[in-house]
Amino acid sequence: MSGPSDFQPSNPALKWIERRLPIFGLIHSSFVAYPTPRNLNYWWTFGAILSMMLALQILTGVILAMHYTPHADLAFKSVELIVRDVNYGWLLRNMHACGASMFFFAVYIHMFRGLYYGSYKEPREVLWILGVIIYLLMMATGFMGYVLPWGQMSFWGATVITNLFSAVPYFGESIVTLLWGGYSVGNPTLNRFFSLHYLLPFVIAGVVVLHIWALHVAGQNNPAGVEAKTEKDTVPFTPYATIKDAFGVSCFLIFFAWFIFYMPNYLGDADNYIPANPGVTPAHIVPEWYYLPFYAILRSIPNKLAGVVAMFSAIIILCFLPWLDSARTRSSKYRPLAKQFFWIFVVVCILLGYLGSQPPEGIYVIAGRILTVCYFAYFLIVLPLLARIETPRPVPNSIADDVLAKSKGRAATAASVMLAMVVAGSLLVGGTQNAKAEEGGNAPPQQKWSFSGWFGTYDRGSLQRGLKVYKEVCSACHGLSYVAFRNLADAGGPGYSPAQAAAFASEYKIKDGPNDQGEMFDVRAALRTTSRRRSRTSRPRAQPMAARRRPISR
Numbered sequence: 001m002s003g004p005s006d007f008q009p010s011n012p013a014l015k016w017i018e019r020r021l022p023i024f025g026l027i028h029s030s031f032v033a034y035p036t037p038r039n040l041n042y043w044w045t046f047g048a049i050l051s052m053m054l055a056l057q058i059l060t061g062v063i064l065a066m067h068y069t070p071h072a073d074l075a076f077k078s079v080e081l082i083v084r085d086v087n088y089g090w091l092l093r094n095m096h097a098c099g100a101s102m103f104f105f106a107v108y109i110h111m112f113r114g115l116y117y118g119s120y121k122e123p124r125e126v127l128w129i130l131g132v133i134i135y136l137l138m139m140a141t142g143f144m145g146y147v148l149p150w151g152q153m154s155f156w157g158a159t160v161i162t163n164l165f166s167a168v169p170y171f172g173e174s175i176v177t178l179l180w181g182g183y184s185v186g187n188p189t190l191n192r193f194f195s196l197h198y199l200l201p202f203v204i205a206g207v208v209v210l211h212i213w214a215l216h217v218a219g220q221n222n223p224a225g226v227e228a229k230t231e232k233d234t235v236p237f238t239p240y241a242t243i244k245d246a247f248g249v250s251c252f253l254i255f256f257a258w259f260i261f262y263m264p265n266y267l268g269d270a271d272n273y274i275p276a277n278p279g280v281t282p283a284h285i286v287p288e289w290y291y292l293p294f295y296a297i298l299r300s301i302p303n304k305l306a307g308v309v310a311m312f313s314a315i316i317i318l319c320f321l322p323w324l325d326s327a328r329t330r331s332s333k334y335r336p337l338a339k340q341f342f343w344i345f346v347v348v349c350i351l352l353g354y355l356g357s358q359p360p361e362g363i364y365v366i367a368g369r370i371l372t373v374c375y376f377a378y379f380l381i382v383l384p385l386l387a388r389i390e391t392p393r394p395v396p397n398s399i400a401d402d403v404l405a406k407s408k409g410r411a412a413t414a415a416s417v418m419l420a421m422v423v424a425g426s427l428l429v430g431g432t433q434n435a436k437a438e439e440g441g442n443a444p445p446q447q448k449w450s451f452s453g454w455f456g457t458y459d460r461g462s463l464q465r466g467l468k469v470y471k472e473v474c475s476a477c478h479g480l481s482y483v484a485f486r487n488l489a490d491a492g493g494p495g496y497s498p499a500q501a502a503a504f505a506s507e508y509k510i511k512d513g514p515n516d517q518g519e520m521f522d523v524r525a526a527l528r529t530t531s532r533r534r535s536r537t538s539r540p541r542a543q544p545m546a547a548r549r550r551p552i553s554r
Helices: 014-021 021-032 042-065 075-085 090-118 125-147 152-167 172-180 187-218 237-262 289-299 304-324 338-355 363-389 400-410 411-434 459-471 485-489 498-505
Strands: 036-039 235-236 508-511 520-524
Touching: 014 021, 036 237, 042 090, 042 187, 042 237, 090 125, 090 237, 090 338, 125 152, 125 289, 152 172, 152 187, 152 304, 172 187, 172 289, 172 459, 187 400, 235 237, 235 459, 289 304, 289 338, 289 363, 304 363, 338 363, 400 459, 485 498
Parallel strands: none
Antiparallel strands: 036 235, 508 520
């Protein structure tokens, strides 16, 4: 359903290319002249947001792969060094790690929007199934990526999830051995997961192309759930949908940036900052938040094979949704009962996610079983039953009629918005005025905050006192393995001069070498400089502050 394109390039070189490969005409018909329903709301912008997030994940992932070391002994340290030593490595890592969560957040909204407005119904069945395939590939890619930092939760998460395949009759143990590359999770497992994690995003990109192709063949659904009949029902994709998508993407990027710069580890697990240790099992092993509903379904069934089947069935059942819901009316906007059950289903999914994060004991197990039954009942009982018994409200004859019906209620909406703006403005003005004491007219003391970056600096005195405490007390047991001595004199750091940092480093001895005899030897640490060249047998470097570590006294 690409739009009629009359694109004719004026440049002779473009004309030559267009006659032999009409790529510019294809782009024009697909992304400029493509007819878009004029009643699309902002929930439809999540398609553009997902395209942007996929491109961002691939770009940051390729750059991170240039610095990552897929080895069980070096993977954890390589990730830490990316953050600390690579230029803007902290930003790339945060963008990629938080980007995975934002990707799934956007895809869940995209899927719930499709469920609510019936975007899986005829003639868009293939479009919906391709979307489910993309979701499955995303889950596999995200799981393998979570293993790569090789922290405690990465290692044990990989152990638990890969062990699920052992429940497969006859071939289960062989599948697990193939995934592990041995008889336990180790270096071959990490190499396999790194290779697949690098490959699968490009597979996802290929399926996304098919997804968009199917979208252009069947046409976009819309909130009214009626097909476009005349030119009055549609507008060109550019500039109308393009500007709307750009605004939605911009708002999403602000939300995304908040996590990157202010709370990059909020959605992660603290145990993953502990290097993987096969001899120490975490007290509570949980996957990333976007897997939690299915993890809760898995744990709610005592039998291992039945739990695995239920977990995968919870996703595969989405492929059969076009045939499970046979109602003629697409949009739940005109189906009162379907709308109520849809929001109940959303609550069930959120509660399953919460239960997946809790230990599998007591009331959590019972609640998980009840909600698992509710999850499958929505698809297997509620939707087929509603298609037979529900009487929907009248549907607009065309998209244009739906737009005209909306315009009648815009006056009341505008009045509500104006009232809200007046209230917010008055609160803002009142909040910006200085509070005065009731007697004397003196302003109360203000709290001064200290930030690192544009708004100020760290309290360097506190940082220096903290370093002194570490040196005298904490270093007996703990090392700062990834902090170099030269960092003490960095701008924005504790505020030491190069001479003070060099004096601090001189108290430590580090291993260097090998020398000409092939032996390692001890030298005093010093700050790395570029002003002079050191000999091979004497080249003290800015080694980590964990170079001298004393045993724990008991």
